[in-house]
Amino acid sequence: MLINRFLRRGFCTAVARPWLFVGLGNPGDKYKGTRHNVGFEMIDAFAESQGISMNTVHCKATFGQGFVGDAPVLLAKPQTYMNLSGESTGPLAAYYKLPLNRVLVFHDDMGLPCGVLRLRHNGGHGGHNGLKSVMNNFRGNREFARLRIGIGRPPGQMDPKAFLLQKFNAIARERIDTALQEGVEVLKLLLSKGLTESARHFNTIQKYKHIRLQNMPA
Structure with a gap:
């Protein structure tokens, strides 16, 4: 199994420790394509681009593993439902003995315009x-990276919970599809250049996209 290959080839050492990419969302066809599930979509887009099969269940997550060049990567979509995502993420990080600076969580963010991304080293939960x-499953530690995926804000007086569980309209869907491809590219850059350099480069580009889209409805 590929898990054993990580160990045999020494990829769980401090020199070449794998990254754990975790996409947040809700399992089941009912939630497929909704705003709250863009974390799942980012995992799927990256897995497809790299030919990584997501055909295993591990630590309550749909799971895949592979290499991008020589860089090992673990991919997970927790099947616990959104509010219990840590029950999968925490055990996965513990199982592979990963420090939190090798964990990257993909999640939806209403604080960013639809289709805008941000790569961060750490941060709070912002109500997510x-x-x-x-x-909570990292004992309050916030020192894990995040890829924030902008979904925009609810229109008018719409309940945010209802907004999160809606599917994207055509304009928003096009922006998200573009963002997913941008996300794939920055993840490949991260695996080759590291988080700091890739975030600096990527966030500068996304800053201008933010300015362009912030007043445009989606």
Whole structure:
């Protein structure tokens, strides 16, 4: 199994420790394509681009593993439902003996315009229940990276919970599809250049995208 290959080839050492990429979302066809599930979509887009099969269940997550060049990567979509995401993420990190600076969580973010991404070293949960659960299972430690995926804000007086569980309209869907491809590219850059350099480069580009899209409805 590839898990054993990580160990045989020495990839669980401090020199070449794998990254754990975790996409947050809700399992089941009912939630497929909704705003709250863009973390799942980012995992799927990256897995497909790298030919990594997500055909295993491990630590309550749909799971895949592979290499991008010589860099080992673990991919997970917790099947616990969003509010219990940490019950999968925490055990996965523990199983592979990963420090939190090798964990990257993908999640939806209403604080960013639809289709805008941000790569961060750490941060709070900002009211996001999936992130809150992950932090709780890391004993309050927030020193894990995040890829924030902008979904925009609810229109008018719409209930945010209802907004999160809606599917994207055509304009928003096009922006998200573009963002997913941008996300794939920055993840490949991260695996080759590291988090600091890739975040600096990527966030500068996304800053201008933010300015361009912030007043445009989606």
